[in-house]
Amino acid sequence: MEIKTADYYVRYDENLATIFFGGFLRLEGVDAYKEILDLCVNVFDKQKQISMNLTDLQFLNSSGISMFSMFVLKIRDLGDAKLAIQGSEKILWQTKSLKNLKRLMPSMTLEFI
Amino acid sequence: MEVNTEIFGDYYGQDSDSQEYLIINFSPSSIPRNSRWRNNGISADFLGDYFATFFPGDEIPGSKIGKQETIKSSVSFIANELLENAMKYSLVNTNLPVSIALYMYNEKIVFMVTNHISLESSENYKTYIKELLSSDMDEMFTKQLIKASSEGNSSGIGLLTIINDYGAKPGWKFEKLLNPVDVVKLTITIQLEV
Numbered sequence: 001m002e003i004k005t006a007d008y009y010v011r012y013d014e015n016l017a018t019i020f021f022g023g024f025l026r027l028e029g030v031d032a033y034k035e036i037l038d039l040c041v042n043v044f045d046k047q048k049q050i051s052m053n054l055t056d057l058q059f060l061n062s063s064g065i066s067m068f069s070m071f072v073l074k075i076r077d078l079g080d081a082k083l084a085i086q087g088s089e090k091i092l093w094q095t096k097s098l099k100n101l102k103r104l105m106p107s108m109t110l111e112f113i
Numbered sequence: 114m115e116v117n118t119e120i121f122g123d124y125y126g127q128d129s130d131s132q133e134y135l136i137i138n139f140s141p142s143s144i145p146r147n148s149r150w151r152n153n154g155i156s157a158d159f160l161g162d163y164f165a166t167f168f169p170g171d172e173i174p175g176s177k178i179g180k181q182e183t184i185k186s187s188v189s190f191i192a193n194e195l196l197e198n199a200m201k202y203s204l205v206n207t208n209l210p211v212s213i214a215l216y217m218y219n220e221k222i223v224f225m226v227t228n229h230i231s232l233e234s235s236e237n238y239k240t241y242i243k244e245l246l247s248s249d250m251d252e253m254f255t256k257q258l259i260k261a262s263s264e265g266n267s268s269g270i271g272l273l274t275i276i277n278d279y280g281a282k283p284g285w286k287f288e289k290l291l292n293p294v295d296v297v298k299l300t301i302t303i304q305l306e307v
Contacts, residue, residue, distance in 0.1 A: 026193060028150045029201075030261070038218035059154075062194055062271030070262040088175045095276040103255055 001039055008057075012034050014059050019043060022056030025064045033067035040071050040094040049080045054098070055113060067103055076105040084109040117289040121242045124284030125302035126225050129265055131216035137165060138212045141203050153196040154182060168219060168307070184222075187279055188215070191224060191303060194271035199228040202238075203245030207293060225304040235287055235297040241269065242285060250277050281305040 001012040006106065008023030019040060027033055043050060063088075075081045087094040089112040102110045137156055163181060165185035172179055178186075192213060199211045209229040218222040230238070245253060254273045261270055275281050281303045288298040 016119055024198075026154045026156070028147075030199075057191070059193075061197065062274055063197075064272060066258070066261040066270050069258040073259065073262045092183055093190055095176070095178065097274060099277070100254065100258065104258060 001033060001040060012037055012039065016051070017047050017049065017053040018053050020053045020056070021072065022058075025057065025060040026059060026061040027063060030063050030070075032067050033063060037071060041074065044075065044081065045080050048078075050082075051084040051086060053086045054094060055086055055091075057094070058091060060093060060097075065097060065100075069104060071079075072101045072105045072108065076107075080091065082109075084111065087112050117287075119239070119287045120285070121239070122246060122284040123282045124286055124300075125225070125304055126286075126306065128278065131218055131223075133167070133217040134214060135160065136212060136214040137208050139200075140208065141200060141208050142205050142208055144230075150197075153193055157189045157193035157196060157215065160192045160213070161185040161187075164188050164215060164217065164222060178272065180281075187270045187305060188222065190277060191275050191305065194275060195224060195226040195301065195303065198271060200225050202234050203228045204231055204296060207296060209296070209298075218307060222305045222307055223294055224253060225300060226304070229290075229296050230299050231298060235289075235299065238285075238299070239287065245269075245273075245286045255265050262278075275303060277303060 003010045008021070008025050010016075011020045013020060017101065019102070075083050083105065085098065085108065087098045087110065089095060098110060102108050137160075138161075139149070139152065142295055144152065158240060162185060165181045165188070168180045168184050170179050170181045176183070188196050192215070196213060197211070203209075203211055211228045212226070214225040216225070249274070253299045254277050257273055261268070272283065276283060286300040288300075290296045290298055
């Protein structure tokens, strides 16, 4: 499963059970993120323990932040699901904002590499 | 002519006492909507790149990100959010411009974004600002993220991220215009310490 445009990509690697995000995500409004959110939800329907690797995601606007929050809350509400997020300590927005997702789901693993 | 001015938050009024500044003006009605959206990112990145050049590549203790990159990314994120909001709520058929100005000082960068909104948007926004200014920020942020998730509406998240995660100080000025009627000129200032 993959979504790829000139600005960004979202790719699920089944062997690694990881969704990789990269590029610049500044879509117009939360609705525009539906395709990406659907991809994540579909992956999660099959696999209850997944990682999201954001280390190549250079930019995320606030609608994107909302999309990630939506996803994290969905997973949290499932109870038995496990989520790990890998961020980059070299990308400013990640060092500033990823901690908010952990606040929504304290059991989530957040690792900076 | 302007009447009826209201100020909220930590509004930065001295807009011309910096020698280093950059202003970009847009006419929202002259560009198709989807190109306009793309323009937000292009302009924000340009502002980030431009202002980063004023800061040498000093290291920041405890961070893997240097000063220049920190300025570039902060400016780019904040400018993009302010422009997205300004474009989203602007009255499109009035021919009134949207502008973004950045002023540089020794210890801070000030963003000043102006757009024109309807009376109704203006009243809704004031209610939101009053709530924001009287709330505990952490609590408000988490509440708004949960609200955004359930309603599929990201309103407010950009601003809260700017305040909470980037430690920047917002202020607002609402000016009700006499002509055209029922139009409010909104100026938001964001002060970012650097």
